Amino acid sequence: MTFLSIIIPFKKGKRYLKDCLESIREQNLNDFEIILIVNGAVENIDDLISEFDNIIVKTYADEIGVGKARNESLEMASGEYVYFIDSDDYIYQDGLSKLVDCAKKTDADFINGQRIETYYIRNRFSEEFSVNNAKIMKNKYSDEEFSMHLIVGENDNLEVLSVLHALIKHDVIGDLKFDESKKYFADYPFMVELLGNIHSVIGVENAVYAKRISDDFINLPSLNQEIADDYIFKSIEEYKNAKNAIKSDLLKELMAQKMFKYYYYTFSKTNHMQPIEALDAFMEIADDFKGNPIQSFELNALKSKNKQKTIKLSKIRVTCNRLLNFIKHPQNIYHTLYHNIYNKRPINNKRIMFESFSGDFYSDSPKYIYEYLYKHYGDEFEYVWVINDKKTEIPGNPITTKRFSLKYHKLMATSKYWVVNTRQAGRLVKRPQQVLLSTWHGTPLKKLGFDMGNIYIQNPRTKESYIHDSSAWDYFISPNRFSTEIFRRAFAYGGEILETGYPRNDILFNADESKINQIKERLNLPDDKKVILYAPTWRDDDSYDIGKVKFKLKLDLEKLEKAISDEYIVLVRNHYLITDSDVDDYKHFAVDVSHYDDIAELYLITDVLITDYSSVFFDFANLRRPMLFYMYDLERYEEELRGFYIDIYNEVPGPILKTTEDVIDALNDLDNINEQYNERYDEFCEKYCSLEDGNATKRVVEKVWPL
Numbered sequence: 001m002t003f004l005s006i007i008i009p010f011k012k013g014k015r016y017l018k019d020c021l022e023s024i025r026e027q028n029l030n031d032f033e034i035i036l037i038v039n040g041a042v043e044n045i046d047d048l049i050s051e052f053d054n055i056i057v058k059t060y061a062d063e064i065g066v067g068k069a070r071n072e073s074l075e076m077a078s079g080e081y082v083y084f085i086d087s088d089d090y091i092y093q094d095g096l097s098k099l100v101d102c103a104k105k106t107d108a109d110f111i112n113g114q115r116i117e118t119y120y121i122r123n124r125f126s127e128e129f130s131v132n133n134a135k136i137m138k139n140k141y142s143d144e145e146f147s148m149h150l151i152v153g154e155n156d157n158l159e160v161l162s163v164l165h166a167l168i169k170h171d172v173i174g175d176l177k178f179d180e181s182k183k184y185f186a187d188y189p190f191m192v193e194l195l196g197n198i199h200s201v202i203g204v205e206n207a208v209y210a211k212r213i214s215d216d217f218i219n220l221p222s223l224n225q226e227i228a229d230d231y232i233f234k235s236i237e238e239y240k241n242a243k244n245a246i247k248s249d250l251l252k253e254l255m256a257q258k259m260f261k262y263y264y265y266t267f268s269k270t271n272h273m274q275p276i277e278a279l280d281a282f283m284e285i286a287d288d289f290k291g292n293p294i295q296s297f298e299l300n301a302l303k304s305k306n307k308q309k310t311i312k313l314s315k316i317r318v319t320c321n322r323l324l325n326f327i328k329h330p331q332n333i334y335h336t337l338y339h340n341i342y343n344k345r346p347i348n349n350k351r352i353m354f355e356s357f358s359g360d361f362y363s364d365s366p367k368y369i370y371e372y373l374y375k376h377y378g379d380e381f382e383y384v385w386v387i388n389d390k391k392t393e394i395p396g397n398p399i400t401t402k403r404f405s406l407k408y409h410k411l412m413a414t415s416k417y418w419v420v421n422t423r424q425a426g427r428l429v430k431r432p433q434q435v436l437l438s439t440w441h442g443t444p445l446k447k448l449g450f451d452m453g454n455i456y457i458q459n460p461r462t463k464e465s466y467i468h469d470s471s472a473w474d475y476f477i478s479p480n481r482f483s484t485e486i487f488r489r490a491f492a493y494g495g496e497i498l499e500t501g502y503p504r505n506d507i508l509f510n511a512d513e514s515k516i517n518q519i520k521e522r523l524n525l526p527d528d529k530k531v532i533l534y535a536p537t538w539r540d541d542d543s544y545d546i547g548k549v550k551f552k553l554k555l556d557l558e559k560l561e562k563a564i565s566d567e568y569i570v571l572v573r574n575h576y577l578i579t580d581s582d583v584d585d586y587k588h589f590a591v592d593v594s595h596y597d598d599i600a601e602l603y604l605i606t607d608v609l610i611t612d613y614s615s616v617f618f619d620f621a622n623l624r625r626p627m628l629f630y631m632y633d634l635e636r637y638e639e640e641l642r643g644f645y646i647d648i649y650n651e652v653p654g655p656i657l658k659t660t661e662d663v664i665d666a667l668n669d670l671d672n673i674n675e676q677y678n679e680r681y682d683e684f685c686e687k688y689c690s691l692e693d694g695n696a697t698k699r700v701v702e703k704v705w706p707l
């Protein structure tokens with residue numbers, strides 16, 4: 001007999017299943033089998049499965065549901081113990097092996113670990129996770145009590161009974177079956193009966209099961225993200241059934257506490273009592289709830305089924321919480337004013353707001369659209385620039401405002417047009433009469449939006465916010481046909497795309513000698529040196545807090561200086577997201593130009609570009625000057641961080657280099673490289689730059705502001 005059978009129903013989400021299986025492998029268990037029920041799946045997972053010897057796979061062409069999949073698995077399972085895990089979840093280090101050790105020592109019927117909900121992929125979860133977060137103070141409880149706490153869990157959701165994260169003795173399960181007719185809460189009746197059969201229960205501290213909240217609620221929603229209309233009603237119904245059947249008073253109390261917690265912190269707060277009929281359903285079970293003295297007024301109203309009073313008291317509570325929040329964060333005051341007052345004011349049909357890289361630069365396509373409008377339409381419009389540094393020089397004297405200031409909120413609410421080049425500020429909601437022109441900021445090389453696999457970046461909810469953004473766009477600029485298709489899919493955007501080329505690249509065709517000299521002078525660059533621009537992109541795994549991304553320079557400037565400083569100087573340009581970098585002025589050889597507003601101006605004075613996975617090379621290619629690709633971490637970037645849309649190895653118009661020495665050799669061999677990549681450069685420009693001709697801005701303006 002095998003000691004342990006691990007049961008996994010799988011429908012979709014291969015990348016999640018990969019995390020799941022790998023987390024099981026890393027438990028270093030012996031004497032176990034995995035039973036994988038492939039339940040109407042379309043993805044090919046043969047390569048994942050082939051890595052395991054002890055996996056039994058049963059495939060159903062059509063979806064059979066989780067209940068049936070688990071029942072089938074139970075019939076096949078030969079283990080003394082059974083462990084259920086969902087294919088989109090994973091186990092933290094030792095999360096299962098700790099349970100197995102405990103089972104071997106105690107022979108208990110039910111050994112429970114802890115569940116933590118997370119948006120993070122496994123690598124990131126393990127990096128972030130500190131054991132202290134996981135601690136439920138076991139000392140306060142007996143083993144049995146502790147295990148009950150673990151069954152119900154601490155999360156603020158409607159799930160009060162679950163078979164997950166426990167080792168269950170197979171004998172105790174006996175002939176018990178999951179109800180195959182239930183889509184949601186199928187665990188409840190199973191657990192209720194199971195708990196009736198169990199004699200010994202143990203909870204194990206810090207044996208963590210990571211319950212994944214999908215980072216892609218469109219393509220890979222988890223069951224509770226599907227949120228059917230009747231989800232709350234079903235949950236309350238199942239709760240009532242379970243409560244009547246369960247014997248343990250403690251478990252009943254914990255279940256009731258969890259239902260109350262959901263009512264108090266989610267339903268009445270986030271959902272604003274919607275649907276209102278659910279309030280009746282909560283009232284029916286309210287006698288089970290216990291609250292603290294502050295909660296007692298509202299709870300009494302709920303218990304006495306006084307609907308109006310309950311709603312009133314909850315509104316007062318929510319308003320008081322908001323007020324407290326206001327006092328702490330002035331941003332919230334601005335935000336409320338924005339929604340409740342400014343957004344009701346008339347719209348100024350002649351006002352246009354411009355924003356580039358969140359107000360950090362006067363640059364990119366918004367800059368060129370603004371300058372064109374100012375030149376051709378002059379005072380016909382009122383222009384506003386969102387700019388965080390007051391000292392930034394902007395021609396034409398537009399109104400300026402700092403991003404997220406009170407003035408910014410006022411202006412955003414009442415301007416007819418927004419011209420923005422990144423994702424817009426999440427909490428602002430465009431009014432129906434307003435027009436949003438999204439210029440975006442680059443030809444997609446690295447995977448974007450819904451095309452991204454695992455989200456490594458700090459905020460794993462990014463994908464959700466793409467929908468918020470793209471649903472507000474009225475126009476979206478695309479630099480070429482190749483990008484148009486990707487943008488539509490990656491941002492789930494069905495609106496108008498202006499396939500015009502990038503306004504920001506017009507200057508590459510139109511700048512004259514005096515403009516170039518002006519830029520050189522501004523940067524105080526010597527006349528006798530050629531210019532290298534090193535402009536790498538950011539790394540998703542180098543973000544260490546929201547909005548904070550560090551960059552470790554991997555180009556050895558000292559070596560570079562020794563080798564080429566007679567001929568060149570280097571401009572080092574950090575990506576705009578980098579807030580913490582070790583790039584400093586390196587003597588006279590390297591200049592940090594990260595704060596220079598407009599990278600297009602830097603392209604103009606550049607003789608050789610060195611970059612990596614940044615979209616800068618699609619723009620720079622318009623100048624037809626040499627490019628080197630310093631991709632020291634290519635495999636990791638491609639496989640783990642993002643993945644690419646183009647065939648990097650065969651499409652980029654220059655050599656891929658892995659070390660500073662390679663870069664030096666390439667710089668010393670530029671004539672040959674130019675010749676070698678000549679044809680590829682032509683093909684590249686044909687595919688990605690053919691719309692660029694110095695008139696993209698005109699095309700955009702004529703579309704959005706026709707005369």
Ligand code: C2G
Pocket residue numbers: 364441442443444445448534535536537538573574575576599613614615616
């Ligand atoms: N950029 C810059 N300096 C760098 C890197 C980028 O000024 N060192 C600017 C360029 O205008 C570039 C834009 O920021 O085109 C976008 O940068 P990417 O490196 O391509 O990365 P990201 O911001 O993640 O955008 O569709 C494009 C993608 O969204 C990529």
